[in-house]
Amino acid sequence: MKSMIQPFKLGYADFGCLSVNRMADFYENTLGFTTVEVGENGAYYISAGVDHHNVILRSSSTSALNTIGYQIAKNESLSDIQKYLKTKGISSEIKTDFQPGVSKLLEFKDPDEYIIHLFQEMEMPAPGYKLDKVSPHKLGHIALGSLKPKDSVDFYMNILNFHYTDRIGDKATFLTCNSDHHVLNISNFKHKMMHHVAFELKDSAHHVSSADYLASKKHEILWGPSRHTAGHNIASYHHDPELNVIELYTEMDQYIPELDCFDPRPWHEELPLKPRNWDFNCTWFTKFENDIIDSVMKKVKVGN
Ligand SMILES: [Fe+2]
Structure with a gap:
């Protein structure tokens, strides 16, 4: 039976934090997001500008991403999805009033045991954008x-109906559930981490002002733009502080699933540009990529 699950939006990322206050200060006063609500358990529900939350910060003994929430259409039945998941051996639970802003969600785990939430509706208090901070427009990808990695890619493509959009050898696979080139990138690092x-900016000029603002807040840019x-x-x-x-x-490239290609741009190496396998030795896999893996691995090792 083919999956009927069709997420269309990356809704939120839920982080365990060693210091919720320090992380909330970063999201509010550096990125310029707004805390919409602090839950009874002390968790911060932080909005990029419209949704009740796009980032959740909660106190934990380890600093790590725990849960990813995807939005599905209103007419998709959580109980039907639950029944379908059961046929695939995936246990799930429908939770009502589990977290502020989302009245009902379905919770299950991906092959790496990241917790996945599917929800139909989220409150939209629309706190707006703080234009004197970095002020990204949206949560874009993780x-x-x-x-x-193979099980995980199969899971997202065959259970959650994500589109494959690119890969870099056996190093990374890019997947999307909407027009953005990727909302999820699964890398073969032999570690769950x-x-x-990623958060989206308006344009390259926004990069320049963001870089200046990050420098003023003593956040060193590691690579780019x-x-x-x-x-x-x-x-x-x-x-971030952790x-x-x-x-x-x-x-970011915009994917057209009906054509299985990307909206053309002058900087594309080939026209029309379709999902492809990029050279492992492309520019990103430079010293920065090794540094970034080292830094993430260091974080994994110390449980920071
Ligand atoms: Fe990225």
Whole structure:
């Protein structure tokens, strides 16, 4: 039986934090997001501008991404999805009033045991954008290091109906559930870890002002801004206070599933540009990539 599950939006990322206050200060006063609500358990529900939350920060003994929430259409039945998942041997639970802003969600785990939420509706208090901070427009994508990259790619493509959009050898596979080139990047690092979380900027000028603002807040830019191969997004990377890698990007390729190709751009290496296998030795796999893996591995080892 073919899966009927069709996420269309990366809704939220839920992080365990060693210091929720320090992380919330970063999201509010550096990125410029807004805390909409602090839950009874002390968790911060933080909005990029419209949704009740796009980032959740909760106190934990380890600093790590725990849960990813995807939005599905209103007419998709959570109980039907639950029945379908059961046929695939995947246990799930429908949770009501489990977290503020989302009245009902379905919870299950991916092959790396990241917790996945599917939800139909989220409150939209629309706190707006703080234009004197970095002020990204949205949560765009998450890159995960996987212990089981093949299983994980199969899961997202065949159970959650993500589109394959690119790969870099056996190193990374790019997947999307909407028009963005990727909302998920699964990398073969032989470790379960978040490689980075990415937020979208308006344009390259926004990169310049963001870089200046990050410098004023003593957040060193680790790489970029520079244009990637897969996705062609202009990207820069910096650390949050707990050494999670944050990407800011713009001009990401837009995927047209009906054509299985990307909206053409002058900087594409081939026209029309279709999902392809990029050279492992492309520019991103330079010293920066080794440094970033080292820094993420260091975080994994010390449990920071
Ligand atoms: Fe990225």
